[in-house]
Amino acid sequence: MAVSTVPDIELMALIATGGQDAFAAFYDRHSARVFGLLLRILGNSGDAEDVLQDVFWQVWSRAEQYDQDRGTPLAWLVLIARSRALDRRRRLMREPNPVEETPEVPQDADAAADVELAEGVLKARNALSQLPTEQQEAIQLAFFNGLSHSEIAERTKLPLGTVKTRIRSGITKLRDLLNASKKGSDVD
16 A cells, blocks of 8 residues: 555554655645645745744654544644744744735645545534534634634633633534544444
């Protein structure tokens, strides 16, 4: 079996043992999407490229820290990317006159992966729509707009603890809804 067809969970195990081909396949499979997320959060392709390199370095050097009980490899990757992007954005905000650049939209030619991603997005949106409005808003601001918890608290005029609780509770409910959806589709 070609490493490019190996599921992400198996790629992570191979990467943890130093599998360069597995890492290359994981990078090829997800780098465009992660770059798009980074670009959306940072708004600058140079910064997004730098963070993308940092993110995949972390995947390579810390693959053994991935825990499949806490989520998919893609979810782990996105959390790392979001965290690194927010760190970079905070650092840039402290620097005088950061250079602004028009965001570019990455092109991804993997149609099968796009279909799989689209299905996952639909499931996630459906699950998100089942949450209370205040949890939906907090999660959207954090994960789709790339705001930190503090920025969300400032924007919504809510205490930081309330924001954190809404996000944590919402993510727990999302995980339960998505797991229930996955179990239901496994039965089909």
